[in-house]
Amino acid sequence: MSAPTGKALEEVRAKAQADVRALRKRVDHLDNDAIDLILRQARSHYAWTDKPVTDEIIHELYEITAGGPTSMNTCPARFVFVRSQEGKERLAKSLKPANVPKVMGAPVSVIIAHDLNFWTELPFLFPHEDRRPHFEGKAEHAEVTAFRNGTLQGGYFMIAARALGLDVGPISGFSNEIADAEFFAGTSLKSNFLCNIGYADETALFQKLPRFAFDQVCSFA
Template sequence: MTAPTGAELEELRAKAQQDHRDLRERIPRLSDDAIALILRESRSHYAWTDQPVSDDLLEEIYDITINGATSMNTLPARFVFVKSAEGKERLAKSLKPKNVPKMMDAPVTAIIAYDMDFWKELPFLFPHEDRRPLFENNPEYVADTAFRNGTLQGAYFMIAARAVGLDVGAMSGFSNKIVDEEFFAGTTLKSNFLCNLGYADETGLFHKLPRFPFEKVCSYA
């Protein structure tokens, strides 16, 4: 992809700046209810109704997620939506026993993964400067960038799912090795974490666990 230059670049920059000003004018902040839905009053869910999740909704969640910021626009996250009985059986091999029913009962389980070859896509994603030399023959930097930014995209994904009306339940009680063998053998993808998606059965909830107050974990410098 050829990066814009000259007058075209200036026009695109001016439009981006004005679009952001217009957005901020229309929506100076989210409502308290919106914030409650996506974070403040949100919950991790482990029980699900049988209401299905459409592919169109999954594509909408992706479309929201992909617009979140990542370092150098690297976008290393990759998503596998496990919906079929066969896919669920394969994924169940990786889970701790108590997590199996949580996953099996969810309409969809997303494998949040990251691509160790993400940097090879930078001519498309970051066309105005070739940053590939930063990553070539530098596996530690590749792994660090992929994991950090892929995890960041996983958080965007969860917030996006809540924003469009779904409930989520992230899981880390599984074997990454088994997931990678089952789903990513022979590829450059590695699994990060799992996230169940659907419409929650609230009878599976218990009271919300404590959170730290500001003064315990925040400081100024």
Template sequence: MKQPLDEQALDQLFRSARTYPSWQDRPVSDEQLQALYELLKWGPTSMNCMPARFVFLRTAEAKARLEPALMAANLDKVRAAPVTVIVAHDDRFFEHLPTLWPHTAGAREMFADNAALAETTAFRNATLQGAYLIMAARALGLDVGPMSGFDNAKVDAEFFPDGGFRSNFLANLGYGDPTGLFPRGPRLDFAQAVTLL
């Protein structure tokens, strides 16, 4: 029978976890990035469609390609982070459904023949997978700094010139520098955010 995680685990995943804007000079290895993907891939998506695609920018040269798309406030964050990941989605995710979701005949065609449904499904589920990336990184002892503040069209033109993938958000990964944190922001309480019917 499953048991709740202990308080330390809950703190690491949620209560003490922060969005880091500055970073320690500690590397993140390719092995850690693979372990990160191997964990996040188990998060649920509708019909197991798994539309997210992740581009890990690990070098100064790779990050330099991203810089023209960034708002000025995000330049130093990206430069200092050991890794910046582009969380994107595959417009043709449904080509994998015969393998990923063999239970339903015609699953591929359901999306191939309905562009609006395919786009909504890809965006929603890739966003979920981006959230799983954040939680998996925290579970593995990494810190995360997810970001908007960039030009999606420029990112897509630079990194996905064939038009098959589309960027959603960015996230810096590594070991956060706590001296760069702002005071923790408040959260809405239960009564403000929840309706019980």
């Protein structure tokens, strides 16, 4: 893909700026209910109803997630939606025992991974300048970039899921090595964390745990 130049570049930049201004005119902030839904009162869930997660909502979930920013638009995250019995059994091999029922009972368990070779796609994702030399032959830099930005996309994914009315249950209690051997052998993909999605059974919830106050963890410089 080639980047626009000259008059075409001026036009697409003007449209992008106008689109942002129009969006801010339509809505300048979320209301309290929306903020409660996605973060303030949101919970991690461990039990699920049998309401199905449709292909349509999974596609919409990805499309919203993909809109979140990453450095140089690298977009290194990759998502494996595990929902078959066979897939769940393969994923269960990597889980700590306490997490097996959480995954087996969820409508969909998502492996949020990142591609260490993300930079090979930069001519498409960042067409106005060839940034591949920033990463080619620099495996450590590529890995740090992939992990950081893939983690960001994992966060966008959870917020997008909640915005669509889904519930989420992120999991880090598993072996990345076992999951990678099971799902990504022979590829440049590495798992980051897991996230169950579906429609929660709230009867498994307990009280929300404490959070730090602003003055405990925030400062000005």
